[in-house]
Amino acid sequence: MNDVLLLLSWYQKNKRVLPWRKDKNPYHIWISEIMLQQTRIEAVIPYYERFMKRIPDVNALATIDEDELLKLWEGLGYYNRARNLKKAAQIIMSEYQGTFPTTYEEIMRLPGIGEYTASAIASICFHEATPTIDGNVLRVYTRLKEDKRNVDLNQTKKEIREEISQIIPLESGDFNEALMELGETICLPNGEPKCNMCPLSHLCKAYLHQSWDKFPVKAEKRSKKELFYTVFLFYYQNQVAIRKRDDKGLLKNLWEFPNELGKMGIADVKKYLKQHQIYFSSVKKGISYKHVFTHQIWYMQSFQIELTSVINDFKWVSIEEIEEKYAIPGAFEPFLKQFKHNIK
Numbered sequence: 001m002n003d004v005l006l007l008l009s010w011y012q013k014n015k016r017v018l019p020w021r022k023d024k025n026p027y028h029i030w031i032s033e034i035m036l037q038q039t040r041i042e043a044v045i046p047y048y049e050r051f052m053k054r055i056p057d058v059n060a061l062a063t064i065d066e067d068e069l070l071k072l073w074e075g076l077g078y079y080n081r082a083r084n085l086k087k088a089a090q091i092i093m094s095e096y097q098g099t100f101p102t103t104y105e106e107i108m109r110l111p112g113i114g115e116y117t118a119s120a121i122a123s124i125c126f127h128e129a130t131p132t133i134d135g136n137v138l139r140v141y142t143r144l145k146e147d148k149r150n151v152d153l154n155q156t157k158k159e160i161r162e163e164i165s166q167i168i169p170l171e172s173g174d175f176n177e178a179l180m181e182l183g184e185t186i187c188l189p190n191g192e193p194k195c196n197m198c199p200l201s202h203l204c205k206a207y208l209h210q211s212w213d214k215f216p217v218k219a220e221k222r223s224k225k226e227l228f229y230t231v232f233l234f235y236y237q238n239q240v241a242i243r244k245r246d247d248k249g250l251l252k253n254l255w256e257f258p259n260e261l262g263k264m265g266i267a268d269v270k271k272y273l274k275q276h277q278i279y280f281s282s283v284k285k286g287i288s289y290k291h292v293f294t295h296q297i298w299y300m301q302s303f304q305i306e307l308t309s310v311i312n313d314f315k316w317v318s319i320e321e322i323e324e325k326y327a328i329p330g331a332f333e334p335f336l337k338q339f340k341h342n343i344k
């Protein structure tokens with residue numbers, strides 16, 4: 001049996017049962033692939049199932065209210081991905097009469113869809129011979145060959161994509177999924193790969209030389225920008241204050257607890273409240289939390305502040321309303337939990 005057939009046969013026997021693998025519906029593959037960017041499969045499954053229950057097809061996605069969409073996306077982060085899903089669905093409705101485009105080139109033109117996702121959809125659903133190049137595939141490929149090219153470079157990804165497209169078989173979707181599955185379950189990123197269970201170990205140079213920990217070769221990571229925030233958990237009776245972020249930049253248009261850039265102690269907070277004529281009956285130091293984004297780290301210190309009346313600058317809602325309607329990004333989630341615990 002040749003090596004590609006070995007890989008395909010291993011995949012048929014070992015593939016995991018996943019909700020989006022029940023059929024080859026491009027809508028299902030698309031939504032799952034976008035959710036899987038930066039999130040583990042086990043964590044994505046409940047989000048995927050909830051999403052499909054509420055938004056079962058392209059038409060429903062094209063017409064859903066943005067706040068409701070963001071609420072469904074809450075916890076997955078990267079909210080622009082959800083917004084792009086809706087934009088792409090609207091294009092599919094208006095330009096393709098609601099039928100998902102069938103070629104890699106057309107799929108690539110939809111907002112929020114890059115080479116990887118377009119290849120996944122085109123190969124899995126429409127048998128187009130387009131390789132999917134993700135971290136799993138790069139790891140397997142570079143270990144097999146002890147390939148020392150820097151995989152963080154677009155040029156390297158382009159070259160590897162070209163090389164794999166020379167060997168991709170007619171069963172392109174299964175081939176792509178097999179390579180990714182091998183990377184996720186056998187050729188592991190952290191810790192020792194399970195080479196004794198790998199269908200390709202007989203041709204793997206990293207296995208032969210026990211050099212798997214040297215591949216893939218990556219660029220040095222750039223350090224992230226560090227920012228300090230003071231978060232104000234204003235409450236009055238059973239209402240808490242939230243506000244909508246700007247429509248530009250990180251976490252745009254999402255809801256957050258009011259906050260200011262910079263570190264404050266309890267005396268600074270009281271001074272700040274006085275300066276802004278915010279009348280309070282108590283101020284308590286709350287939890288601190290560190291949130292790591294792709295390019296930034298936020299160090300956040302909260303203060304629970306009971307006011308003597310509501311103030312108009314914010315939206316006042318109950319904890320239940322936040323949980324039902326308002327998308328609070330992960331950076332503010334621990335404060336919501338704290339609030340829930342303390343003011344009920």
Ligand code: SF4
Binds near residue numbers: 143144193198206207
């Ligand atoms: S033999 Fe080991 S290192 Fe090589 S591809 Fe398989 S799991 Fe990865």
